Amino acid sequence: GQSLEQPSEVTAVEGAIVQINCTYQTSGFYGLSWYQQHDGGAPTFLSYNALDGLEETGRFSSFLSRSDSYGYLLLQELQMKDSASYFCAVNSPGVYNTDKLIFGTGTRLQVFP
Amino acid sequence: NAGVTQTPKFQVLKTGQSMTLQCAQDMNHEYMSWYRQDPGMGLRLIHYSVGAGITDQGEVPNGYNVSRSTTEDFPLRLLSAAPSQTSVYFCASSPRQGNNEQFFGPGTRLTVL
Numbered sequence: 076g077q078s079l080e081q082p083s084e085v086t087a088v089e090g091a092i093v094q095i096n097c098t099y100q101t102s103g104f105y106g107l108s109w110y111q112q113h114d115g116g117a118p119t120f121l122s123y124n125a126l127d128g129l130e131e132t133g134r135f136s137s138f139l140s141r142s143d144s145y146g147y148l149l150l151q152e153l154q155m156k157d158s159a160s161y162f163c164a165v166n167s168p169g170v171y172n173t174d175k176l177i178f179g180t181g182t183r184l185q186v187f188p
Numbered sequence: 189n190a191g192v193t194q195t196p197k198f199q200v201l202k203t204g205q206s207m208t209l210q211c212a213q214d215m216n217h218e219y220m221s222w223y224r225q226d227p228g229m230g231l232r233l234i235h236y237s238v239g240a241g242i243t244d245q246g247e248v249p250n251g252y253n254v255s256r257s258t259t260e261d262f263p264l265r266l267l268s269a270a271p272s273q274t275s276v277y278f279c280a281s282s283p284r285q286g287n288n289e290q291f292f293g294p295g296t297r298l299t300v301l
Binding site for chain 2: 077079106108116117118119120123162164166169170171173175176177178179180181
């Protein structure tokens, strides 16, 4: 089976730093993705890690440890607009040597003034 | 580019009715997929396709059929709607195998009475 675990909710204040953790158990693993979804909207891609280490994109960074089956999303200098749900997703083997995305249940981030 | 488009935006069905959710993309992406998202939950993969004529099942395929006759279109058919299929349905596409980034459509909100 496949499972991903994330905290259900995280709260923080503007300007702070928050880390959203994700642990996974999957049969096959290519990489870990992160998506953001605002209420009523569609998910949008944030980052992808195939190798161990930290990937930085502006205020957002994502980390992966394949040996620990663990990753996290780090959001710095939080803004009100960062209030949203954040999903980790595992890229796992699919048909014809492609991969498919299996999503976690998401972490709702609330940023307060 | 319109990106990924989905129709209809909203739909109400009665139990036992059938219908097709439409998804189209104009980015010449090979990879397309369908997800459902229940309230407060993550996205669950229903079916996906890695090119015209090639589809595979995801995590929750029962009650749904797909086909991919063109690169642009990937319709999702509900054979006999059930209340358990009440959900928001998202279609997504990706430019290549090893899809590091998926582009999501705006979603279809389906209610089955």
